[in-house]
Amino acid sequence: MLNKFFSIFFFVLLGMHSLNAQQTEIIAIESLKDDVHLQPEEIFNQTYFIANNGEAEKDLAISLQVPDEWKVIQKIQQISLKPSAKKLVIFSIQVPSGFPVGEHPIDLYAIEKGSDDTLSVRRNVLKVNEIESVSLHFVKAPEIIVAGEQLEATYLLQNNGNTSKKVYIDTYNCDVKGSAEIQVEPGQSVPFTVYNLTSEELLEPREINYTVRALLSGEIAESVFRSFKVFPSKTTRKDLFFRYPVTASATYLASNRNEKYEKAWQFELQGEGALDPEGNHHLEFLARGPNNTNLSFLGLYDQYYIGYSNKNLEFFVGERAYSFTPLTESSRFGMGAENKIIFNNGLFFGFLWVKPRYYEKIESEIAGYTGYKINDDNEFRGYYISKKMEDSPESVQLASISAALKPFESVSFDLEYSKGISPENSDDAFRANVNSHFSIFSLSGNYFYTGKNYPGYYSNSTFYSGNLSANLTDKLSLGVYTKEDFRNAALDTFFVTAPYSKSFQTFLNYNVATRAHLKFYLREYERKDRLVQDKFHYRTRSLNTRFSHRFRKINYSLLGEFGETTNLLQGDGENRQETYRASANFAYQFNPSHSVRAFGSWSNVNSFITGEQRNLTAGLSVTSQIGKNFNANFYLQNAYNIDDYFRNRNLMQLNLDYTFLRKHTLSLRSFYTLFRQQTENPDFTFSLNYAFNLGVPLKQIIRAGDLKGRITYENGEPAEGVILNLRNKTTITDENGEFWFRTIQPGRALLSINRDKMKINEITNIPLPIEVDIIEDEIISLNFKITEGAKLTGSFEVQKSSISVLKNEEVETGNIIVELKNDFEEYRITTNNDGRFSFPIVRPGEWTFKIYTTSIPGGYEIEKSVYQLDFQPGEKMELPIKLKSKKRNIIFKSTDSTLTPLTPGKETSPSAKNESDHQLREKKESRFYSVQIAAFSRKVPDDSGYFEEEQFDFVKQIDNFHKYFKGKFNSVEEAEKERKRLEKFFRNPFIVIIENNKVVPWDGNE
Template sequence: MLKSLAHTFIALCFLVCGLSFVAGAQHAANISVKVIKPHFVVLPEQVINVPVFVTNNAANSVSLKLNIDKPADWSLVTRAELDVLKPNEQKFLVLSVRVPSMCAVGEYRLGVQIVNPETGGELAAEAATVQVQEVEKISLQLIEFDENVMAGESYKASFLLTNRGNTEKKVFLETLNCNVEGDAHIEVKPGESSTFFVVGSTSEELGTAQKRYVSVSAVVGGQVKEKIFRQVTVFPLKNVKKDLFFRYPVKASVSYLAANPEDTYQSSYQFEIAGSGALDQEGKHHLEFLARGPNNADFSYLGMYDQYYLNYTNKNVDVTVGEKSYQFTPLTESSRFGKGIENKFSLNNGLSAGFVYVKPSFYKEIDHEMAFFSEYKKNDKNKLAMYFVQKKNTAEDDLVYLVSLGSSFQPFKKTNIEVEASRGFFGDIADNAFRGNIDTRFSIFSLGGSYFNVGKNYSGYYSNSTFYSGTARAQISEKVNVGVFLREDFSNAQLDTFFVSAPYSSSQQYFLNYNITPRSRMSVYWRENERRDRLNAEKFYYKTRSLNAQFRQSFSRFSSTFAGEYGETANYLLSELSNKQNTYRISSTLGYRFASTFSVRAFGSYSNLNSYISEKQRNVTAGISVNAQMWQKLRVNMYVQNAYNIEDYYRNRNLMQFDIDYKVARNHQLSFRTYYTLFRRQTENPDFFVSATYQYKLGIPLKQTLKAGDLTGRLVRDSGEPMEGVVLKFLNKSAITDKNGEFEFRSVQPGVYILDIDRSKFEFEEMPDVPQPFKVEIIEDRETTVNVGIVKGAKLKGRVVLKASNGAEFKSDEQPDIENIIIELGNDLENYRIATDKNGSFSFPLVLPRSWTLKIYANTVPDGFELETNEYQFDFKPGELVDLQVDLKQKQRKIIFKSQGITLSNSGNGGLKPLKMKTKVASQKAENKDEFYYCVQIGAFSKKIKAESSYFKSRRFDVEKQINNLYKYFVGRYSTLAEASKEQEKLRKHFKGAFVVAFKNGNQIYINDQ
């Protein structure tokens, strides 16, 4: 029996569970949810509105519950509720979810679930994806900064760097005139902050106060996100006395020179004195000179050949005598170094003329040259010149004559053109030369170019030469520009022996430049290049066609350049069967700036250019350069390179250079130079040079230009403690007190000036014990000394109180207006005047602890009240606070009855007749207290004036009022200020002091006393 009951119970349980499962399955099948928009792209802090349809497809009503599956830190803005859905009912819901401000970049799932409220089982579900985009927001905030430092000290600043975005950022701190302490790269996570410090150094030699501008930038991905500028004032340890003389600047030096040409040690001393500057304050006369010797031509690479010249210029004259590079025109004689003379005379109308004579020092093929010229100059962009040149060659008896006409002009605002035409004569032979240059811009295009064409028999600086170069560029967008560059070098150039003709070259280049970011740039170009040696024994003659690419980038403290070339080179010094070869070249330059005063640059290249005699040439070049300001007085530069291309023979090439400059004192400097150099025309056996130089700068006094005195002083507290670090400003100068509280201003022009003392370093309620503004007189050739004490100031404040005639104080809602009562606090040196506020309160600024007088202006006291006393005496102590109550008592009114009847007198004929009534003006007419009107006041007296007085003979008054113990007389009654002002002008013919007043609520208000 029991067994049978157990089986029955188990069967019933299975039946109930099965029916429940079937019912749940049916509900799940009959309930659907649809997310209308399945994908969202948002930023942090935005609200997502998800539209949802929920449908009941069943034949019976169903109770439902809505769940949202979201990331834990996302917040639900609106909650959409589901209750019961009828058969075939569809409900539209909008679910609003807010993305947190620091949500990281990525894709998130936002699920919508419909569940059975009784069992919690899921009936339907669908999800939307949310793509959270990046927000980059870096903020930089200044925390603390040293605004004032002494020379030789370091200034510091602290900053707070905050990442308010949603991704971790690596920020580079770029600085100007300061350096970051520690690593300049800071990684900041979203929502986090990092504090860093910067420091800058100053020189002890500073002679006057100097403003130094400091900036710190937060750079992310090569772009500046935040930048802060600040200014620090550097004060000298001691003010350098200003030079009262106008001086002519001169440099004098002595050098020790050494070299080892061909393994033979040589050395020599050389002296130099040079000057360049104005001879007068206005700068109208200018003198330049150089004297260097003795001659050391063997050290010419160092520029140490002897040279002596003198040049004088003013507005109308330019005269040069001695050894220098004399210039004629680019076609006739571009530049010729030698001994000579040049004179140029200019008129104020733009015309000028002159001549040049030169005997070349290094080009022996020319004995001498002479030129006469004339020029008309309208402005810097428009001029016309004509030259006549005579030249005597050493090996020829006949003279060479050259005539040149040149002009530069600006036909349009952005177009400049320069042309020159010349003809040369040598015996019976004549030939021509022409050159032209143009530079223009229009729309997105820019064009520039030059062209030379010199005849075969032209005897000028060039002969038998053709040269051109030109660039055309188009700026397609802010980031992209394209263009073409063409160039062909001279085929024959007659240059000074200081120079060597460069190899013949011809080049065509088609380029595209793309600015990826403000600090990175990509260039791609196709180039066809030909170069040929001009020396007798040719070492190269080749032509290359190649594709080139170059990438430049500057990121934080790094800078880099990468370049590559690939193409084909034909070497015409080889046989035709083997003269062509695929060539390539790769090069790079890497730079790193450790600090604003220390940087390193490394460079290198590897090439197979098939350019020289060798069939399989490999060329490896590498080098490094260092620039460092070791201390304030010491600067070091170094440059090292292992080799140079053979085709660079036309110039000097340093394989190693090392420079040291040490500033011994303000006008004294030591310099040390070393060179390991390949001279022009050489390809091996470099020479080693050394030079050591001492230089002294001096100024020759020409005229005393300033008369000056000095100001010195000291700031000290009453306790005797000196005030250190207080900034003072005097005229246009600044100074700061030292540890003894002392300050000085040197070389100040005589006069009376205000000494301004910055109080930011003062304690609360401290002030100088001298009246402000503090005036100081500077006397010529004398030192003025001022000692300023710093004391605690005294404070006076108070309140005006109105009291009734019985002594009781008015209630606040009953008392008349007591605003704008004028109160003055003063003594023989200072005065402060203020007005009470609407509550009758007043407060004076801090004043010096000494004797003061407080005065209350009775004419500003409300009508019907009077002062017990209008003056108070005070003898303030340091730091004293006085709270004063000023009582105004109500006046007692006296009523005077006056007869206005008719008086009868005997007429003389026994009868009576009326007398004429004397005019009486009421002392106070009854007025409407709410009325507002204007009138003109023509007089005010301490005693009453009769109407018949001579004062009123021109015009009688209309109203008499007794106000503030004065009898005042008024004319007219006007509703507008314009009407009253018109009457005022008329009355001023008789009453010069007449002015317009207004009455409101029974009180007199001054409007216009002009």
């Protein structure tokens, strides 16, 4: 029994040892990085430890298997591991840019050499990060179109990332054909088109800019800016006169105010502008009547005035709002006069008188003032004012001194001190304004103080406002703002004084994205009615937030407020209530011509009465350009807050404007309005206005004539779309091939054609540019054609003689001067090294082809040096020219003399001497002298004024310069003679030696 137990125990131990041996791998692989994120296109190093847990040395091939398209540097590595040894293995991995985002496995194999057995495998899962990358490429678009046509531009949107993306195409001054949202897969390119419909009413050439942007996740990924030029489809003559602008109008006014229909007519004549082209003299006037303020929602009271100004004088008389100083008389409407004299050194004096129209407490005011203007930023002023009051026989006296100063580039001040003396007492007033920017801080402040008995525009008032902000980063800014409004402004118009208000707030602004902004602010504000019987007086403390965002064609803002409001018109204990408000504003731009805006707010406030007060306000506005000259605007709102009583509140408004015949305008205005000081019972009013804009001619400033014409093709078809330039004007031919330059200054001008719309082999039948004479008040006509040009090419070939063939002569046919000319044009070129020549495209007709015989290689001649050619449209002519050896006549003379050799037994061979002379002559003929007369970095045209008096013979391009030469001479004496003659026409001509087609300056030695 005991033996049986030990036997079982032995086999159990043996089994456990075998199991443990199976669990322990002979080759172990350990990864040092398990949670790996790969960035496409970046190289990542994946690191492993390979350990030998066996008792024998192992030779291994370490192989890394990765997904297709991944790149691995040294994919298989060879290592040897001794028992219990460990080695580091590194693989460099690169993921391509468009590889899909997500988790992807990689496997490392340890393979034993010889047996090819896989001893160990290690799998890792690598995560490929998302790449957002799109590119926008311009493909094609016309650069020139005619007014009334539609521009169409093609673009290519490419996804360079590794995830599918929806890209929104945002445009300026154009629209996308089809959907503006485009789905683009990784590596995919999607074409799309934008368009812009131009107006037929364009009367002058105009360059129009347009921009296409690709928005990815609300951010601008790429933007492409382009422009195109629009030429008018109609021709108009430019006004030759300098005119003074005047507008005459008539308005029909109607209203059902107080349930009573009233109507009236009102007429107006108004002008404002310069009296001379230089703008030195300026005139303005207005005559409007009769008075209709009783029914006019526009406040169109009768008004008459005239004013004149120049550099040194300002004169005005009539009705308007006259301004003295902010403390003494900020604005006082009435009948008055003002004169101001300005000296060139900056000193000025002025006089002002006004009789108020809407403020009965003041009978009249008179003031004298002076000042000194140092520059646009620094000025001093002094005023003395006398007021005649209605209820006092004695006048009120006011004195003021003020200064506008800018001591530093980022700091400015505006200061004023005033003293007021009334019959009973006197008092002071002071105001100050400061603006400053330094470092990350911005500071602005405004402060008014007027004493209790100060008899100015304000009295017994303290007003201040201040703002301090700091831009901590490009995205984050914070600050504080405080304000208190005027208490008893003595306004003299029929506008009711705005409510008294006081506020204090701290704010934080954060730019969430390029087009998204977030604002938080703590606010405490107080508003109080200024009417005799208060309708409201409340104070609110609240936390506010505002978010604004432009997304594609939508622009919206959201506002939220939560706090507590105290109604100060009610007793304590019942006058506090929570306040909350929410408002939204959404605007959508369909295209540049049509847009819509919707807005609304909902609030629960305690501003006017006790208890809960909810208020819902909603509205809609639409703006549309229905036609070329027809604009419409519609506005609708259900209600207004009661504390907006001081202004008219339109619950409904419709505006229509139509312009016709360029100078005439019809306008309809209709309103459903709560008038000032009212809180209910709105009234309907409307007006119909006709206005005529006329210009009174004062001086003819342009003396001009016209140039018109027609361009056709050789077959008589009109040449449409050809661009012509005349001085600084550009035009384009219409469908009939006609063009018209209007209002051109008299004199000689050059007409040229832009060849962009012409084929490469097309040419006009008359030379360009065309010189035309513009005559004042006349129309010059010019018609011409576009035809196919002709082409002349040719070559010089040596006619081999029996002697030249025997001697195997090589004749250089380069630099032979040839010329093609007619009565108007001339082309002169030289042959290439192989003797070929090619002229540019020329006009069909009769031409003269000439060969300069002085440039023909020595010992050769041609049968004919002048050819008369008649080219047909589109003809390509090849002209081969034969070079023939010159004939030599040898004369033998007899003699009775006998030649004896100088040295007995030796004879001098005559043939040897002749052979030597022949070689010398051949050497001289391969080199010649010429005179260099010019060198330019660019090739000049053949009709250049530089060669007007003396033409060049041939040109060579050497060292990036085009060098021009005159003549081919066998001796330096001939060249020197020519050089002296050319000194009359060119500066510093010099002699060169041309040998084997190379130019060498002559140094004065043979």
